[in-house]
Amino acid sequence: MSAYILPVLIIMVLIFAFIRRVAVFDSFAEGAKEALKLIGSIFPYIAGIFVCVTLFRVSGLAAAVTKLVTPFSNTIGIPPELTELIVIRPMSGSGSLALIENIYETYGADSYIARCASVIMGSSETIFYVAAIYFSTTNVKKLRFAIPIALFASVAGAIISCLLCRFL
Amino acid sequence: MNILFVIICVVSIGMICLINPESAISVMLEGTRGAVDLSLKMTAIYALWMGILKIMEKSGLSYYVSKIFRPVTKLFFKNESKETQDIISMNLTANFLGMGGAATPLGILAMEKMQDGTERATDNMIMFFVINVTSIQLLPATIIAMRSTAGSHNPSDIILPALIATTVTTLIGIILVKLFTGVRKTRK
Numbered sequence: 001m002s003a004y005i006l007p008v009l010i011i012m013v014l015i016f017a018f019i020r021r022v023a024v025f026d027s028f029a030e031g032a033k034e035a036l037k038l039i040g041s042i043f044p045y046i047a048g049i050f051v052c053v054t055l056f057r058v059s060g061l062a063a064a065v066t067k068l069v070t071p072f073s074n075t076i077g078i079p080p081e082l083t084e085l086i087v088i089r090p091m092s093g094s095g096s097l098a099l100i101e102n103i104y105e106t107y108g109a110d111s112y113i114a115r116c117a118s119v120i121m122g123s124s125e126t127i128f129y130v131a132a133i134y135f136s137t138t139n140v141k142k143l144r145f146a147i148p149i150a151l152f153a154s155v156a157g158a159i160i161s162c163l164l165c166r167f168l
Numbered sequence: 169m170n171i172l173f174v175i176i177c178v179v180s181i182g183m184i185c186l187i188n189p190e191s192a193i194s195v196m197l198e199g200t201r202g203a204v205d206l207s208l209k210m211t212a213i214y215a216l217w218m219g220i221l222k223i224m225e226k227s228g229l230s231y232y233v234s235k236i237f238r239p240v241t242k243l244f245f246k247n248e249s250k251e252t253q254d255i256i257s258m259n260l261t262a263n264f265l266g267m268g269g270a271a272t273p274l275g276i277l278a279m280e281k282m283q284d285g286t287e288r289a290t291d292n293m294i295m296f297f298v299i300n301v302t303s304i305q306l307l308p309a310t311i312i313a314m315r316s317t318a319g320s321h322n323p324s325d326i327i328l329p330a331l332i333a334t335t336v337t338t339l340i341g342i343i344l345v346k347l348f349t350g351v352r353k354t355r356k
Contacts, residue, residue, distance in 0.1 A: 105318070
């Protein structure tokens with residue numbers, strides 16, 4: 001059912017624009033042209049984040065941090081199997097999807113751990129990546145308390161997710 | 169961001185040097201190659217969505233769409249211009265529907281419009297960022313698809329808990345931003 005939503009929306013957009021006598025094809029091209037410019041300006045930031053995240057993961061630092069925070073995350077109600085996901089999630093979308101895939105294989109897609117992981121993934125974002133991209137074309141260098149608040153809300157969300165999966 | 173980047177990179181490269189110094193450069197190149205791959209993928213996605221967004225803009229449709237989250241933008245971003253509020257509203261709509269490819273270009277544009285020329289993020293920019301990264305997605309489509317591939321019997325049974333969790337995190341985020349910006353204002 002949900003698979004119809006986007007295609008149907010796009011059909012409606014096209015028909016609506018055509019009726020309104022918009023130069024549909026030219027408008028599409030005009031918009032698409034800006035995509036290249038946008039990627040050009042955010043690529044350097046993506047590169048920086050990716051170098052950092054790859055180093056973090058491959059060097060074993062991610063595993064070390066995971067080990068360090070496991071006792072803490074355990075006391076606030078996050079199962080130890082999910083600590084690595086909580087650590088990687090704000091940094092890398094593809095990295096956390098790989099972890100989830102692994103969790104599905106190890107514990108089964110309908111297990112408590114897998115459901116928690118799914119809910120955590122579905123209710124959070126790659127905070128550091130979004131921060132780098134969203135502010136990339138502005139002059140802003142100081143994000144003030146933006147990231148701490150986002151991380152705090154994200155961890156709170158993980159706790160709530162694990163709690164909800166017990167009942168729902 | 170700056171300190172974090174330096175600390176993570178220095179410690180990681182140091183750790184790699186202890187085990188296998190030859191691999192250090194190739195690991196970093198793996199990172200930039202990943203960035204190139206993602207950027208190519210995103211170029212395709214942005215070209216599609218920015219094309220469609222332009223059609224919506226020219227036909228006046230974006231005006232109607234931006235009405236959906238108008239109450240929210242009026243509540244949190246009332247001192248921004250009407251145009252900026254419309255972009256924010258469109259971004260929230262796209263996020264809500266899980267159209268990340270459309271949400272990101274709009275988000276970047278909204279940030280450009282909200283900056284005040286200084287190096288400090290404004291209160292509104294922080295609020296907008298926090299609302300965006302606490303995820304307001306209605307359907308976690310990718311995860312549902314992955315679960316069904318992995319053989320789940322009821323892949324969509326995570327929709328309700330995810331919706332509750334995401335609502336709560338967004339509320340926590342908003343309250344914290346209000347709290348922190350409030351504190352600063354009373355100090356003035």
